[in-house]
Amino acid sequence: xxxxxGRWILRHADSQIVALLTLSIIVCFLLYRxxxxxxxxxxxxCISVSLHVLTLFxxxxxxxxxxxxxxxxxxxxxxxxxxxxxxxxxxxxxxxxGPKLLTLFKPGTEDPPRKEP
Numbered sequence: 001x002x003x004x005x006g007r008w009i010l011r012h013a014d015s016q017i018v019a020l021l022t023l024s025i026i027v028c029f030l031l032y033r034x035x036x037x038x039x040x041x042x043x044x045x046c047i048s049v050s051l052h053v054l055t056l057f058x059x060x061x062x063x064x065x066x067x068x069x070x071x072x073x074x075x076x077x078x079x080x081x082x083x084x085x086x087x088x089x090x091x092x093x094x095x096x097x098g099p100k101l102l103t104l105f106k107p108g109t110e111d112p113p114r115k116e117p
Contacts, residue, residue, distance in 0.1 A: 006068025010076035013061060018084065022053045051088075058088040 029049045033041045041049075062085065065072050077085065 002068045003070050006064045007073055007076055009064050010061070010069070010073055013064075013081055014078050015080040015084065018054070018057055018081065021057065022050050025053050026050055051091075054084070054088045055092045058085040058092070061085050062089065 026046055026049055029046070030041060033039070033045075061077070061081065065074055065077070069076070074082070
């Protein structure tokens with residue numbers, strides 16, 4: 001049951017779905033921020049939202065491949081989605097873990113606290 005569900009998800013997970021999902025969430029983010037704060041978010045905030053969405057999608061696909069399908073159905077991913085998943089996973093891991101390890105080895109190198117506007 002889980003294997004067939006996982007393979008169904010992987011059949012329908014392609015680069016067009018990822019792009020549409022990411023674009024839809026960015027539009028929702030833009031509208032939400034404008035309505036709740038009265039101003040549009042900055043470009044870096046939009047880029048951050050899109051990268052976080054891609055990271056979540058990549059994590060979801062990795063979970064589907066390795067937790068639901070037996071044996072892991074890596075071949076079910078399209079080449080574009082496989083490359084995107086690998087790239088985003090590597091960036092997310094090194095982007096999150098690297099700075100944290102640096103602060104553990106060299107205390108005092110952490111980022112200064114952000115000031116809220």
